[in-house]
Amino acid sequence: MTPSIVKPAEGKLGILIVGNGAVATTFMTGVFMARKGLAKPIGSMTQYDKIRIGKGENKRYLKYDEIVPLTKLDDIVFGCWDVYPQNAYQAAMYAEVLKEKDIEPVRTELEQIKPMPAVFDKNYAKRLNGDNIKSCKTRWEMVEAVREDIRRFKAENGCARIVVLWAASTEIYVPVEETVHYHLADLEAAMKADDREHVAPSMCYAYAALSEGAPFIMGAPNTTVDIPAMWELAEQTKMPIAGKDFKTGQTLVKSGFAPIIGTRCLGLNGWFSTNILGNRDGLVLDEPANFRTKEVSKLSTLETILKPDEQPDLYGHGNDEDTQYFHKVRINYYPPRNDNKEGWDNIDIFGWMGYPMQVKINFLCRDSILAAPLCLDLCLLSDLAARAGRYGIQRFLSFYLKSPMHDYTQGEEAVNHLYQQYTILKNAIREMGGYEADEEMD
Numbered sequence: 001m002t003p004s005i006v007k008p009a010e011g012k013l014g015i016l017i018v019g020n021g022a023v024a025t026t027f028m029t030g031v032f033m034a035r036k037g038l039a040k041p042i043g044s045m046t047q048y049d050k051i052r053i054g055k056g057e058n059k060r061y062l063k064y065d066e067i068v069p070l071t072k073l074d075d076i077v078f079g080c081w082d083v084y085p086q087n088a089y090q091a092a093m094y095a096e097v098l099k100e101k102d103i104e105p106v107r108t109e110l111e112q113i114k115p116m117p118a119v120f121d122k123n124y125a126k127r128l129n130g131d132n133i134k135s136c137k138t139r140w141e142m143v144e145a146v147r148e149d150i151r152r153f154k155a156e157n158g159c160a161r162i163v164v165l166w167a168a169s170t171e172i173y174v175p176v177e178e179t180v181h182y183h184l185a186d187l188e189a190a191m192k193a194d195d196r197e198h199v200a201p202s203m204c205y206a207y208a209a210l211s212e213g214a215p216f217i218m219g220a221p222n223t224t225v226d227i228p229a230m231w232e233l234a235e236q237t238k239m240p241i242a243g244k245d246f247k248t249g250q251t252l253v254k255s256g257f258a259p260i261i262g263t264r265c266l267g268l269n270g271w272f273s274t275n276i277l278g279n280r281d282g283l284v285l286d287e288p289a290n291f292r293t294k295e296v297s298k299l300s301t302l303e304t305i306l307k308p309d310e311q312p313d314l315y316g317h318g319n320d321e322d323t324q325y326f327h328k329v330r331i332n333y334y335p336p337r338n339d340n341k342e343g344w345d346n347i348d349i350f351g352w353m354g355y356p357m358q359v360k361i362n363f364l365c366r367d368s369i370l371a372a373p374l375c376l377d378l379c380l381l382s383d384l385a386a387r388a389g390r391y392g393i394q395r396f397l398s399f400y401l402k403s404p405m406h407d408y409t410q411g412e413e414a415v416n417h418l419y420q421q422y423t424i425l426k427n428a429i430r431e432m433g434g435y436e437a438d439e440e441m442d
């Protein structure tokens with residue numbers, strides 16, 4: 001074992017969340033409740049999971065904070081931005097994810113969190129009508145305004161470090177445009193020229209965070225930091241980036257179930273996934289341009305687990321062109337369900353001599369309950385990565401993400417297989433703790 005090279009987690013960690021909606025308020029409320037011993041942070045691996053260290057007689061299972069220095073829940077300070085002015089208590093009540101009895105004990109803490117005015121462009125989320133918005137004339141002014149917010153928040157709250165987490169609405173799909181998104185100088189020029197088509201507001205938050213020495217995490221499927229220009233900025237500022245799209249319900253199941261088909265060499269004709277969802281996220285995703293961003297992200301999961309080009313007999317048939325299994329994903333906005341999403345998966349598989357079979361999965365989940373522990377882990381582990389001197393795309397965080405970032409300019413493939421992602425995560429923690437990485441399953 002070599003000594004850990006990670007700087008200690010001294011002082012307060014400011015977690016600045018873009019968005020003060022269902023996910024953000026469920027996350028914040030849970031942390032405050034856990035601090036008071038009134039709730040347990042279930043689902044959070046940084047709080048519960050144990051990793052094996054050493055082998056044979058010497059093996060031990062340790063919690064993450066016994067391997068690496070992690071920020072304690074007591075040392076977290078929250079802030080946020082939103083286009084709606086309601087404080088976090090009002091927003092948590094509006095979201096109706098948590099019962100009043102689980103919010104009231106931390107009402108005072110939540111009431112103190114008042115969203116800073118957002119940088120926003122209605123063309124990127126037409127269904128939102130809030131007025132808590134900064135009056136910036138250009139994208140570059142947006143960047144400067146957010147940078148100022150981060151500096152002020154850090155000073156006023158005596159924070160040693162900041163992490164910025166996007167838990168705001170999904171923006172419309174911004175395809176990667178080489179002339180703007182490949183080089184930092186071009187992206188900066190586009191921001192200064194107020195190129196609203198290619199520069200999403202989320203890019204202004206990300207640019208500001210990285211420039212202020214804060215890691216940036218993209219929890220929505222937005223392409224924000226999934227562009228070479230942002231990788232260049234992250235490299236320049238030595239800051240970690242992670243994204244995109246929290247892997248919570250249906251896609252978590254998909255990336256865990258697809259390996260069953262793949263490892264047993266069963267065939268796949270088609271996988272149809274549909275959902276009903278009634279929260280504000282569902283409302284925004286009801287707009288086709290916003291849904292497109294989500295669709296691209298959700299579709300990418302299977303492609304690197306069940307590969308038609310490597311196994312044409314198993315995965316090379318099923319769609320119109322008969323080159324690949326049929327994969328369809330739908331989200332239906334259905335208000336009565338609010339945050340309690342219901343997902344159905346119909347999986348058409350085939351076995352020995354091509355005989356067809358079906359698998360049906362019906363997941364009655366709670367979107368924000370699944371997302372909150374991911375927010376905590378992604379923030380704590382991004383802060384850890386920064387203290388360990390890791391920067392750029394944090395591949396070890398792919399475990400938490402539906403559409404993990406990878407360097408597509410170099411032909412790199414994302415790892416979507418849940419168990420491979422878990423191995424990568426554990427090895428990164430081991431290495432940051434000064435232990436040897438290994439491949440053994442446990």
Ligand SMILES: NC(=O)c1ccc[n+]([C@@H]2O[C@H](COP(=O)([O-])OP(=O)(O)OC[C@H]3O[C@@H](n4cnc5c(N)ncnc54)[C@H](O)[C@@H]3O)[C@@H](O)[C@H]2O)c1
Nearest residue numbers: 019021022023082118168169170220246248280281367371
């Ligand atoms: N809950 C899940 O399981 C899950 C999984 C994957 C991804 N996500 C993503 O997480 C995000 C948050 O989900 P949610 O259910 O909390 O949604 P929500 O609608 O309840 O909250 C999002 C908030 O972001 C605000 N917002 C939008 N644009 C903004 C901007 N430019 N600046 C500041 N605030 C802005 C909105 O006003 C809203 O209050 C969504 O993009 C969603 O797709 C959620």
